[in-house]
Each structure stands twice: as structure tokens, then as C-alpha cells.
Amino acid sequence: MNVAFDHLVHLTERPEQAKTAFEQWGFTAIHGGRHPSWGTYNALCCFEHLRYIEWIGIADEQTAKTCGNPLIAQLVADRQEGNGFSQFAFRTNNIGAVAAHLKRNGFTPIGPLPGSRERDDGKRLTWSMLFIEDDTDGAFRYPFFIQWGDGDDVRMNELAPLMHHRIGASSLSSIGVYTLDLRRAIDAYRRLFGLPVPRFGRDEAGAYAELAVGGIALCFYEADHRPSTRPFLCRLVGMQEQRRIEIDGGTYIVSRP
Template identity: 75%
Template sequence: MNVAFDHLVHLTERPEQAKGSFEQLGFTAIHGGRHEAWGTYNALCYFAPLSYIEWIGIADEQTANACQNPLIARLVADRQEGNGFSQFAFRTNDIQQLAVQLKSKGFTPIGPFSGSRQRDDGKLLTWAMLFIRDDTDGACRYPFFIQWDERDDVRMNELAPLMRHANGAPSLSSVSVYVRRLDRAVNSYRRLFDLPAANVGRDEAGTYAELTVGGVSLRFSQADEPSSTRPFACRIVGSKLQRRLELAGGTYIFSEL
């Protein structure tokens, strides 16, 4: 499956405050805009090669609660637990073919769904999203997939200034995820992405099983019951920072390597 890591979704009541916290650390971060059909708005921080963190908040509760898009439904449900990371997405350049591949592997794709956001400069951004029905009995949550209506090279050229940061040349290295059944979660992701056996490692959160997909490492940690299956930390490497930031229910770990 030919995909690249696209973005990590961080649910927060105040995306603008998360943006400000990153700016204070020397990151370039921007106000994104409103998703009128979803009742949400966001702020963004981009990294080479074309990945980003999305801080997303609810602007219109009535619209968000009625929205049928699985991403927004998940955000509304996660909001009951509080702020924190929610989901992550992989980018594809052929979402229809991806749906066919998923079906051939026994998965049930949901969508595609269309999405749009109008930037402050008036430009309308559009994309398509594809989700997967849970077949793990809640052992983990699957990522979703996104196809932008502009080519990667066009987006790379336009977003290049936003990938320059005063604190170095940072990139998103890993996402740590809690799962309820470690073996089942890892095997489901291996089947999804055609991956070899997971590596075992240890970091600040303890022992994890690691799979590398689309340029990022996914680190799966067994959750103590009862617990959610949300991502709980991400590592950003390549900056001059050596610190840990607890921000709106999510943990950011910054290091040179």
C-alpha cells in the first residue's frame, strides 16, 4: 500500500492556544480556518516532508453533533473524555484504488467523504477521506486516509515557508498509541499495511511494539483497562529542543534524534 503519513489530529477546546504554545518554542504555526459543514475550526503546524499536526476544536456544537463524517463523530465522542490526540491520517493519491485494496484484504471501507476548508486568504482547500470499519472488537482504532485535490508537489511548493522553523529542522518521527489488545492491534495494522513483524522497544512510556508506515513509526502500548485507544504522545525530532511538553491532554516529546 503506497501511503505517506499526513497528519495527527489533536482535539482541543482552544486550537489558538496550542498554536501559541508551539510558537513560543520556535515553531511556525498558523490559523487554519473553519470547516463550515462540520462545525469545527483548526490551527496547524507543518513539517517536512508534507506532514502536520492539526489542533482542532468545536466551533458549532449543533453542527458537529449532527455531522455524519466519521472523523467528526469520533471527535464528538472523544470530547467526552477530554482534550487530547484523537486520530491520524495517511495520504494517498488514489483513494478509490485504496478502497479496492482494502476490500481485497477483508476490510470494510467507509466513504469516501468530501471535506473542505476556506483559508483566511479566501482559497478553498478540498479533499476526500476514507475510513475503515472496526473489525478488532475495540482492540484499537484504525487510521483514516486522505487524498488532497492538489498534487503533492503543488502543496509542497506552497507550504514550504510553513515548514521552516526557528528551532531547527523538525520532523514528526513517531506517534504512540494505546491499544486494548496489543497482539490483535499489531496484527491488524500489519495486515492493513502489509508489514513485517513489529520491533520491540522501550521509551518514556515503557515497552512498545513498533511498526513503521509511510515515514513515521507507530508505537503501540498496552493500555490498562479501562482506557481509550487514542494516541497519547508524539515525538518530534530535528529541533534544538530537548524537552517534554504536556499540551491540552497530549504529550509532545522534542529531541535532536
């Protein structure tokens, strides 16, 4: 399946505060916009290869609870546990082909579902989202897929200025994810993306199994100390400074090339 990593979703009560904090650390970040039909709004920080972090907040809880979008339903559920990373998405230029791939490999696709918002300059951004029916019994989370209304070349031209940061050239390189059943999660992701066996390693967060997907590394850690299946760690590389940033339930590891 031909996909590229698109973005990491970070649930927070105040996206604008996360944006300000990242700006103070030397990153370029922007206000995104509102999603009236979902009851949410966001702020963004962009990196090389059209990857970005989305800080998303719930502005209208009733709309969020009833909108019918699986991502927003996940955010509403995660909100009971608290702020932090919630989901991540892979980009495709043929969402219909991805849906067909899912069916062939025993998954049940949900969608594509439409999405849109208006930028500050008045341009209306559109996209389609594709989800996977949850058959995991709560052991891990599937990602979702997104196809943008504009092509990668158009988006690259528009977003290029936002990928330059005072702290240095940067790339989102890996995501750490908790799972309650490591073997089952790895088997499902290998089947989903057609991947070889994982690489095993250990770091400050513990032992992990790593899969390379869409240009980044997904590192799966067994959640032996708390019942969670949320992403918890995001690594950013290429910076001039090295630091660990804890913000609104999420951990960002910033490192040099």
C-alpha cells in the first residue's frame, strides 16, 4: 500500500496554548481553524515531507459527541482520560485503492468521509478520511487515512514557509505507541501495510518493536503499567538543540541529526 505519514493528533483543551509553547521553543506554529460540523478547532506545526502535528480541542462537546466521525468519537472518549496524543494518519493519493486494499486483507473500511475547514486567508481546505472498523477488543488502535483535496505539489508550495523553524531543520521521525497485546498489534500492522518482521530494541521508554511505515518508524511498547493504547511519544530530529518537551499529556523528544 503506497502511503506516507501525514500527521499526529494531539488532544488538548487549548490548542492555542500548545502553539504558543512550541513557538517559545523555537518552532514555527500556526492557528489552523474550526470544524463546525465536528465541534473542534486546531493549531498546527509542520515539518519536512508534509508531516505535521495537529493540536486539536473540543469547542462544542454536544456536536463532537453526535457528529458521527470516528476520529472525533475517539477524541471524546480520550478526553475522559485526559490530554495527550490520540491518533495518527497516513496520506494517500488514492483513497479508493486503500479501501479496496483493506477489504482484500480482511479489514472493514469506514468511509471515505468528507472533511473541510476555512483558512484565515479564506481558502477552503477539503479532504477525505478513511477509517478501519475496530476489531481489536481494545488491545491497540488502527491509524486512519487521509486524501487531501489539493495535490502534494500544491500543498508543499503553500506549506514550505511553515516548515522552517528557528530551532533548526526538522523532521518527525518516529511515534511511540502503547499496546495491550504487542504480538497482536504487530501482526495486524504487518498485515495492514504488507510489512516485514519488526526490528526490536530498547530505549528510555522500554522495550519496543519497530515497524517502518510511510517514511517514519512506529515503535510499539507493551503498556504494562497502565491500560492505554494511545500514542505517547513523538521524536523530532534535525534540530540544533536537544531537549525533552512535556506538554498536555504528550512527550516530544527533540534531537540533533
